[in-house]
Amino acid sequence: MAGPKSTAAFERAKQVLPGGVNSPVRAFKSVHGTPFFAERGEGPYLYDIDGNRYVDYLMSWGPLIWGHAHPQIVSAVQEAAVKGTSFGVPTELETQVAEKIVELVPSIEVVRMVNSGTEATMSAVRLARAATKRSYVVKFIGCYHGHADHFLVKAGSGVADLGLPDSPGVPKETAERTIAVPYNDIDALRDVFLQRGEEIAAVIIEPVAGNMGCVLPKPGYLQAVRELTRSYETLLIFDEVITGFRVALGGAQARFGIEPDLTTFGKVIGAGLPVGAYGGRRDLMELIAPSGPVYQGGTLSGNPLAMSAGLVSLKMLEAADKTGFYDKLQAYGQQVVDAFVDHGKQHGIPTYGHALGGLFGLFFHDGPVHDFESARESDSAMYERFFHAMLDAGVTFAPSPLESAFVSGVHGDKELDITLSAISSVFRTLGA
Numbered sequence: 001m002a003g004p005k006s007t008a009a010f011e012r013a014k015q016v017l018p019g020g021v022n023s024p025v026r027a028f029k030s031v032h033g034t035p036f037f038a039e040r041g042e043g044p045y046l047y048d049i050d051g052n053r054y055v056d057y058l059m060s061w062g063p064l065i066w067g068h069a070h071p072q073i074v075s076a077v078q079e080a081a082v083k084g085t086s087f088g089v090p091t092e093l094e095t096q097v098a099e100k101i102v103e104l105v106p107s108i109e110v111v112r113m114v115n116s117g118t119e120a121t122m123s124a125v126r127l128a129r130a131a132t133k134r135s136y137v138v139k140f141i142g143c144y145h146g147h148a149d150h151f152l153v154k155a156g157s158g159v160a161d162l163g164l165p166d167s168p169g170v171p172k173e174t175a176e177r178t179i180a181v182p183y184n185d186i187d188a189l190r191d192v193f194l195q196r197g198e199e200i201a202a203v204i205i206e207p208v209a210g211n212m213g214c215v216l217p218k219p220g221y222l223q224a225v226r227e228l229t230r231s232y233e234t235l236l237i238f239d240e241v242i243t244g245f246r247v248a249l250g251g252a253q254a255r256f257g258i259e260p261d262l263t264t265f266g267k268v269i270g271a272g273l274p275v276g277a278y279g280g281r282r283d284l285m286e287l288i289a290p291s292g293p294v295y296q297g298g299t300l301s302g303n304p305l306a307m308s309a310g311l312v313s314l315k316m317l318e319a320a321d322k323t324g325f326y327d328k329l330q331a332y333g334q335q336v337v338d339a340f341v342d343h344g345k346q347h348g349i350p351t352y353g354h355a356l357g358g359l360f361g362l363f364f365h366d367g368p369v370h371d372f373e374s375a376r377e378s379d380s381a382m383y384e385r386f387f388h389a390m391l392d393a394g395v396t397f398a399p400s401p402l403e404s405a406f407v408s409g410v411h412g413d414k415e416l417d418i419t420l421s422a423i424s425s426v427f428r429t430l431g432a
């Protein structure tokens, strides 16, 4: 239960913000709750305005791979702010961040910075359409790519939760150019290509799906998607807004050894500040204005505060990767998953989950979850009870069963202990 201050703050917010929030998932609707309001964060902990402390696995929905208010990131932002918050002319910082991304992500030769994941995916699709002179885009049911019109078709996450598979305000003509097929089903994709392969500009995919819970690609699936798109000269866009710098230093593409044509980023690259980016092969990226004709700009793109935070964070990740950073994150997540699954078994409650790098997923589901349909079969009422009981025990996950959980480099043994004992006591009440 949200405390009295959070409850009052939410009532006040609802007078002047739609639903009291600036992003729908924050309203706790899919767990039928009232959101707690953040007062501050510190490392792996989030504090609300009622004075409660939570071990945080929401991590601002992914960006905070170094936890809250990491001292090195805070000083980078402070130092940048003193020099000015935006200039409207280039800075060397932007080049440094771009060079770092190019160095770390195998398929990227040239990259453009934007302000959100939505902008990144929207711009990547525009570029793909311009490069191929084709108009159709294929996405996967349950994958979320931000809120641009052509992606609000069978999107997961907040969109699915609200039961708005096709949002009002999206023209039919736009939605018709988007073809949605089931995730992890190569035959379904092959059928779509047989029908109109020559008209498909791009296939956009979350290489590990993070917006229908965390769903892993089946072995060989991404490879098959790569081969199929290549054979039709359709561009493959990896939406690595969640997975970039989170499942491995080079993202999911490095982890699975696949080379997409274009990649989109967000979340982790800004370390908690508003950033997105898209990049890829030089010949494609050179089509972007001003080197080419495809227009895309941004008053605050490459913002010095965001670039400073991102650069420090990427350098820290690069250094940590040398001592097994991503394996440690995964081992942590796996322990939470194992505890969740084991206690489910003990109490006769169907549970399933997996961890990959700094990402993990918990499902109240009997057996594997490999697409949106199976994710939707999971017991959302049980998740709701689990979520609220864990909150009471001082641990926060995402306020929805169709989201991933995020671990940071500052979650340690102490937080793991708190989490595991909370899971143990919460399952005793769930079974009852």
Ligand SMILES: *Cc1c(COP(=O)(O)O)cnc(C)c1O
Pocket: 115, 116, 117, 118, 119, 121, 144, 145, 146, 147, 206, 210, 211, 239, 240, 241, 242, 266, 267, 276
């Ligand atoms: C969060 C997300 C986006 C949208 O990013 P915003 O910064 O919220 O606009 C796009 N794609 C994926 C995979 C995401 O998880």
